[in-house]
Amino acid sequence: MSDEITARTLWTGDYYNEGSGKEGLFDKLKEECGVFGVYRHSDAASLAYYGLHALQHRGEESAGICVSSGDEFHYHRGMGLVKEVFNKDLLASLTGDIAIGHVRYSTSGDSKLTNAQPLVFKYRDGDLAVATNGNIVNALQIRQELEQGGSIFQTTSDTEVVAHLIARSSKDLVEAAKDALKRIVGGFAFLIMTNDKLLVASDPNGLRPLTMGRLGDAYVFASETCALETIGAELLRDIEPGELLVLDKDGLHEDRYTEEKQRKALCAMEYIYFARPDSDLNGANLHAARKRMGSQLALEAFVDADLVTGVPDSSISAAIGYAEQTGIPYELGMIKNKYTGRTFIQPSQELREQGVKMKLSAVRRVVEGKRVIMIDDSIVRGTTSRRIVNMLRDAGALEVHVRITSPPFKNPCFYGIDTPDRRELIASSKTVEEIRQEINADSLYFMSAEGLIAAVGGHNEQDYKGGLCLACFDNDYPTQVDFKGEEKFGCSC
Ligand SMILES: O=P(O)(O)OC[C@H]1O[C@H](OP(=O)(O)OP(=O)(O)O)[C@H](O)[C@@H]1O
Ligand SMILES: NC(=O)CC[C@H](N)C(=O)O
Numbered sequence: 440m441s442d443e444i445t446a447r448t449l450w451t452g453d454y455y456n457e458g459s460g461k462e463g464l465f466d467k468l469k470e471e472c473g474v475f476g477v478y479r480h481s482d483a484a485s486l487a488y489y490g491l492h493a494l495q496h497r498g499e500e501s502a503g504i505c506v507s508s509g510d511e512f513h514y515h516r517g518m519g520l521v522k523e524v525f526n527k528d529l530l531a532s533l534t535g536d537i538a539i540g541h542v543r544y545s546t547s548g549d550s551k552l553t554n555a556q557p558l559v560f561k562y563r564d565g566d567l568a569v570a571t572n573g574n575i576v577n578a579l580q581i582r583q584e585l586e587q588g589g590s591i592f593q594t595t596s597d598t599e600v601v602a603h604l605i606a607r608s609s610k611d612l613v614e615a616a617k618d619a620l621k622r623i624v625g626g627f628a629f630l631i632m633t634n635d636k637l638l639v640a641s642d643p644n645g646l647r648p649l650t651m652g653r654l655g656d657a658y659v660f661a662s663e664t665c666a667l668e669t670i671g672a673e674l675l676r677d678i679e680p681g682e683l684l685v686l687d688k689d690g691l692h693e694d695r696y697t698e699e700k701q702r703k704a705l706c707a708m709e710y711i712y713f714a715r716p717d718s719d720l721n722g723a724n725l726h727a728a729r730k731r732m733g734s735q736l737a738l739e740a741f742v743d744a745d746l747v748t749g750v751p752d753s754s755i756s757a758a759i760g761y762a763e764q765t766g767i768p769y770e771l772g773m774i775k776n777k778y779t780g781r782t783f784i785q786p787s788q789e790l791r792e793q794g795v796k797m798k799l800s801a802v803r804r805v806v807e808g809k810r811v812i813m814i815d816d817s818i819v820r821g822t823t824s825r826r827i828v829n830m831l832r833d834a835g836a837l838e839v840h841v842r843i844t845s846p847p848f849k850n851p852c853f854y855g856i857d858t859p860d861r862r863e864l865i866a867s868s869k870t871v872e873e874i875r876q877e878i879n880a881d882s883l884y885f886m887s888a889e890g891l892i893a894a895v896g897g898h899n900e901q902d903y904k905g906g907l908c909l910a911c912f913d914n915d916y917p918t919q920v921d922f923k924g925e926e927k928f929g930c931s932c
């Protein structure tokens with residue numbers, strides 16, 4: 440594996456590339472990362488552990504927690520799931536009352552321990568730790584500039600540039616952080632910790648979710664509200680785009696690092712697929728929003744059938760919505776084996792082919808002799824839909840009608856979602872009819888962008904595109920994405 444830092448390695452990691460021995464990992468829409476922060480709680484490390492456990496679906500490659508006891512940091516990071524990385528003794532050794540934690544799916548830099556977060560540094564004012572969910576689009580450009588100025592990077596993660604920008608500034612921490620956050624472009628939810636402070640920031644478009652809660656006298660921060668619920672914290676509010684919260688000995692200070700008016704563009708895929716159904720985004724519960732998507736799909740693309748089924752687990756809510764809207768019964772047409780876990784670690788194409796079968800099984804007695812409507816959240820390469828349609832047919836389904844709760848996925852993501860190469864996104868080169876043929880469905884329909892906005896938003900429909908980023912569907916990126924000298928991530932066109 441080469442150590443040369445290119446846009447490709449910085450953004451995607453060699454881990455997924457041919458010849459890395461890990462081929463096949465880069466074949467799926469992978470979730471993002473989860474961050475969790477605690478300010479002033481005597482059980483900070485344990486709370487971070489339970490919070491990260493609730494966010495596990497957002498990142499399974501590595502996990503880490505860093506705690507400040509005032510004088511020093513105590514931290515641990517490891518490859519794997521939260522429950523694999525930590526044990527009771529390790530947690531007990533992480534003493535202190537400020538903590539930040541992270542679960543990772545890599546988008547920038549290899550999936551290896553040195554890139555696991557939180558990243559921890561010593562700088563002129565003491566200790567500094569950073570954890571982020573998202574992706575910095577101009578990371579390579581900034582890194583090259585910093586390296587020319589003498590900076591020595593310890594990782595290949597995009598996140599590290601923020602620590603360097605802060606450390607090199609002559610201003611105080613908050614002003615240095617503001618300058619650093621203004622300099623980076625992309626989608627990000629940042630937690631920055633020093634010995635006695637916690638800084639919390641969201642990108643100017645609010646692409647990545649970040650929420651704040653209260654637990655007794657402590658403040659807690661999490662990528663999703665399900666983590667707050669897990670630790671019994673009260674939800675206060677979401678972090679606003681461009682906001683910078685500073686927590687110090689005097690309490691919470693609500694500030695901003697940019698006044699520039701940007702469009703609000705929360706990732707639509709959070710609503711469609713990534714976030715847990717028990718989480719709330721922008722005040723709306725995800726299960727309810729997905730039910731509305733299913734019902735909207737039924738209004739846009741009704742088809743007569745005997746039953747509706749959703750690809751577990753992500754599309755069950757939408758399938759219930761479709762069934763309620765049409766009066767066609769919802770049935771458990773498929774079962775997901777919850778012990779299959781990270782199917783993406785299977786190395787060969789052959790094993791990956793088996794992966795979906797290992798993960799999903801048709802319920803023969805339910806689908807046999809029936810006309811089936813199958814709801815899924817997205818079609819990326821088309822491999823999952825094709826396998827599932829054929830699996831339902833093999834189990835005796837007479838017809839399989841596929842309904843997707845997102846528009847055709849045509850463009851790569853630059854903001855913290857690991858997408859396959861544009862050429863491998865089936866909808867980037869094929870029509871809906873060609874995709875229907877390829878997945879062997881009797882009919883196929885993708886949700887309209889307008890329908891999606893209506894189903895998701897409600898309260899913010901008036902905003903441009905309902906306050907959503909829809910770039911992977913419509914190529915309208917809310918930020919500049921193509922920086923001089925940096926190839927477009929995921930795009931080889
Ligand atoms: O068209 P494809 O490239 O096959 O990808 C689309 C599928 O990928 C995701 O599911 P995945 O099986 O990755 O995970 P899940 O169990 O979380 O839905 C998504 O929910 C779709 O079902
Ligand atoms: N998926 C993410 O949010 C990844 C965060 C960061 N870009 C990394 O690769 O570590």
Ligand code: SF4
Binds near residue numbers: 706707708
């Ligand atoms: S491009 Fe797609 S996946 Fe990426 S942030 Fe925007 S909506 Fe989400």
Ligand SMILES: [Mg+2]
Binds near residue numbers: 750751
């Ligand atoms: Mg799926």
